[in-house]
Amino acid sequence: MSEEERNIRTGVFSAMAAYTMWGFFPIYFKVADGVTATEMLAQRIIWAVPVGALILTFRHQWAEVRKIFPDTRKLRALFLAAIAIATNWGVYIWAVQTEKIFQASLGYYINPLIFVLVGVLVTGEKLSRLQMIAVGLATIGVSILTVYGGVFPWVSIFLGISFTLYGYIRKTVGVGAMPGLFIETLLLLPFALVYWAWLINAGSSAFFEGGMRLPLLLLLAGPFTVLPLLCFAIGARRLKLSTIGFLQYIGPTLQFCVGLYYGEDFTTAHAFCFGSIWIAVAVYSLDAWQKGHPRSSVPRAETFDNTVEPDEFLTSPKQGPFNKDDTGALTDDPPLGMDELPKPPRP
Numbered sequence: 001m002s003e004e005e006r007n008i009r010t011g012v013f014s015a016m017a018a019y020t021m022w023g024f025f026p027i028y029f030k031v032a033d034g035v036t037a038t039e040m041l042a043q044r045i046i047w048a049v050p051v052g053a054l055i056l057t058f059r060h061q062w063a064e065v066r067k068i069f070p071d072t073r074k075l076r077a078l079f080l081a082a083i084a085i086a087t088n089w090g091v092y093i094w095a096v097q098t099e100k101i102f103q104a105s106l107g108y109y110i111n112p113l114i115f116v117l118v119g120v121l122v123t124g125e126k127l128s129r130l131q132m133i134a135v136g137l138a139t140i141g142v143s144i145l146t147v148y149g150g151v152f153p154w155v156s157i158f159l160g161i162s163f164t165l166y167g168y169i170r171k172t173v174g175v176g177a178m179p180g181l182f183i184e185t186l187l188l189l190p191f192a193l194v195y196w197a198w199l200i201n202a203g204s205s206a207f208f209e210g211g212m213r214l215p216l217l218l219l220l221a222g223p224f225t226v227l228p229l230l231c232f233a234i235g236a237r238r239l240k241l242s243t244i245g246f247l248q249y250i251g252p253t254l255q256f257c258v259g260l261y262y263g264e265d266f267t268t269a270h271a272f273c274f275g276s277i278w279i280a281v282a283v284y285s286l287d288a289w290q291k292g293h294p295r296s297s298v299p300r301a302e303t304f305d306n307t308v309e310p311d312e313f314l315t316s317p318k319q320g321p322f323n324k325d326d327t328g329a330l331t332d333d334p335p336l337g338m339d340e341l342p343k344p345p346r347p
Contacts, residue, residue: 023254
């Protein structure tokens with residue numbers, strides 16, 4: 001087996017591991033059902049900081065972190081990104097705890113389509129024919145659930161939009177994944193600690209209730225937040241964006257299965273909605289695959305570090321001059337940082 005083949009295999013297994021962990025994440029929140037969504041969010045932020053610090057030490061990335069602090073523009077952008085991802089996490093946790101896993105899953109299915117729309121509205125991108133079909137099908141699916149299901153899927157819309165906003169902000173900041181995530185959680189840490197102190201003072205913190213079970217579960221929130229991102233970063237450095245684009249749907253599909261396992265109400269309106277979304281996903285993936293495999297291209301694996309954000313919904317790489325990212329790997333995009341969302345594909 002050649003080194004290139006080993007890189008591809010490692011990348012596939014790493015990306016699949018990341019999406020599988022994200023897919024089964026609702027189980028963790030179900031098991032920790034004695035913790036409110038707000039405290040779970042606070043604990044997730046608190047314990048992600050030391051885990052992130054360990055990974056930064058292991059990967060020798062502290063120099064990258066130190067470079068960010070004097071740059072007030074990057075700090076402001078990362079603070080906005082931190083707010084976007086924190087609200088995304090909070091609503092997701094609440095959705096799982098209140099038996100809305102289907103809506104959460106739907107949110108991550110439609111996320112790539114929302115990012116395409118952002119490209120149209122913000123950057124002036126033009127939709128290809130397949131993209132227009134995919135967006136239309138997704139709109140039909142959401143409309144069916146709203147009209148015939150009697151439920152506006154605001155959770156899905158919010159999760160899709162908030163994560164798109166997070167990805168777009170991170171897209172504009174040339175910061176690596178781990179340094180960026182560490183600073184984001186570090187900026188949120190004071191708020192999380194103040195809220196946790198208030199809970200402790202009020203005697204309502206789940207961390208100190210029920211023996212050792214809940215404290216151990218809450219301590220796991222740190223690695224459960226950071227480790228999938230690390231696996232994803234490894235995969236993203238070794239795989240073509242179109243390959244990652246197909247693998248990304250492992251997460252919401254597993255979330256959907258978890259919702260079925262926990263017996264959430266799956267109505268006819270849900271069936272029509274998800275059917276439309278799945279067809280839209282297939283059409284969107286076909287469009288991304290075609291852009292990632294132009295007929296004139298040389299059929300070989302790309303090992304460039306075209307990196308993207310966690311739970312990212314990817315598009316095909318654009319051609320351009322090569323640069324080096326913060327890990328020293330070659331990339332055909334400007335160094336966006338590990339786990340950055342790429343621009344929507346150009347027609």
